[in-house]
Amino acid sequence: MRRTASLVLLAVAVFCTALSPLLRWYAFPRLAKIPPGQYQTMVLEASPATLVDYGTMKARQVPKVTIVQTLKGNVAESARIARTAGRDVVVWDTLSYVAGPDGKMVSEIPERYIFDAHSQEPVHATGEMVDGDPVRRTGIEYKWPFLAEKRDYTYFDAQTRTSAPIHYKGTRTFHGLEVYYFEQTIPWTKVPLPKKMPVQGITPESVEKLGTTRWYTTKRMFWVDPVTGAPVNGQEIHQEELRGGQLLPGGGKVTAFAGHVKMRADYVDATVALVKSQRTLVLLLTRYLPWGCLALGAVLLALSLHLEARGRRPGPGTAGGDRPETGAGPDPGPDPGPDLGGPVPPPSAPRTVSGGP
Numbered sequence: 137m138r139r140t141a142s143l144v145l146l147a148v149a150v151f152c153t154a155l156s157p158l159l160r161w162y163a164f165p166r167l168a169k170i171p172p173g174q175y176q177t178m179v180l181e182a183s184p185a186t187l188v189d190y191g192t193m194k195a196r197q198v199p200k201v202t203i204v205q206t207l208k209g210n211v212a213e214s215a216r217i218a219r220t221a222g223r224d225v226v227v228w229d230t231l232s233y234v235a236g237p238d239g240k241m242v243s244e245i246p247e248r249y250i251f252d253a254h255s256q257e258p259v260h261a262t263g264e265m266v267d268g269d270p271v272r273r274t275g276i277e278y279k280w281p282f283l284a285e286k287r288d289y290t291y292f293d294a295q296t297r298t299s300a301p302i303h304y305k306g307t308r309t310f311h312g313l314e315v316y317y318f319e320q321t322i323p324w325t326k327v328p329l330p331k332k333m334p335v336q337g338i339t340p341e342s343v344e345k346l347g348t349t350r351w352y353t354t355k356r357m358f359w360v361d362p363v364t365g366a367p368v369n370g371q372e373i374h375q376e377e378l379r380g381g382q383l384l385p386g387g388g389k390v391t392a393f394a395g396h397v398k399m400r401a402d403y404v405d406a407t408v409a410l411v412k413s414q415r416t417l418v419l420l421l422t423r424y425l426p427w428g429c430l431a432l433g434a435v436l437l438a439l440s441l442h443l444e445a446r447g448r449r450p451g452p453g454t455a456g457g458d459r460p461e462t463g464a465g466p467d468p469g470p471d472p473g474p475d476l477g478g479p480v481p482p483p484s485a486p487r488t489v490s491g492g493p
Contacts, residue, residue, distance in 0.1 A: 139447050145440035152433035156426045164421040168282050169253035170226045172214040178205040179403050182395025187236060193383055195391040198237045203397060206231045217261045224253035243330040243430060245469045249277055256281045266294045267331050273298040280365035281420060284316060291320055295327045295352050310368055311408045327352045348381030363415040368408050370393045372397040417451040
């Protein structure tokens with residue numbers, strides 16, 4: 137029985153030990169992916185901020201500018217592109233809606249972001265765009281890959297329609313989470329005017345005909361959970377200017393929008409709670425189960441060897457094993473011979489032979 141139990145434990149130990157790297161290096165890259173139907177809303181605020189008054193073409197300070205970012209997974213498009221691409225694809229339709237202190241629209245920019253569900257690498261397909269303009273992204277946007285590394289990444293900037301490095305600046309603690317902090321600075325760059333303008337009758341084409349151009353710079357900051365790759369906080373020090381042309385007196389420049397944009401506190405709390413729940417699932421496949429299987433395999437192997445050693449050890453009172461030799465009794469000692477202590481039987485009478493008379 138000990139020998140059988142030892143072999144069973146050994147087989148289970150080998151299975152658990154082999155399962156450990158399979159979970160980490162085979163199962164995790166295939167199971168961890170972004171769901172195609174994700175929906176999320178984020179509210180950011182710049183308080184105070186500077187906005188241009190299109191009536192006077194002068195900048196004025198306002199108490200607050202609100203930016204609402206909506207992200208919606210397009211399941212039908214994800215399935216369509218995945219069939220042609222031969223891999224799991226996610227399509228995000230996003231909208232950045234900027235509202236002034238009166239709630240009226242300042243600008244809105246839609247995007248379609250197509251990427252690999254596992255690695256977050258861009259997938260180039262028809263429909264990839266920013267504000268209606270076709271783009272071909274390189275690098276990441278919105279989210280880092282699972283198990284983000286302490287290094288620089290390439291990040292896509294929607295305003296300039298180009299990609300630039302976003303630099304790793306160290307590890308920090310944010311709301312109880314250990315996060316990686318990243319920064320990206322976009323220098324002053326000429327960018328397109330939004331397709332939808334805040335004033336009735338003014339279009340990007342009419343502004344460009346007057347010779348006025350739009351310029352933009354920003355310092356972008358992200359606090360990223362390294363396990364899920366999801367940002368738990370984001371900020372921008374954002375500036376936009378209108379320069380030159382007949383709209384501006386003397387052909388100068390005016391601030392179109394400026395402010396320190398931050399995530400609203402309640403959305404920060406909700407994002408942190410969501411990320412904490414999701415990181416448990418990722419850690420289950422990358423740390424808890426692989427290391428647990430490896431530790432269990434080591435314990436079972438030790439127990440198997442212990443039982444095998446006990447099965448081979450001679451027991452007390454045995455001749456080299458657990459089973460005593462059959463048919464062996466106590467040593468009777470030397471033969472004592474006939475019993476001399478009792479009465480001796482009489483000798484048998486001699487036989488006589490009669491010879492006749």
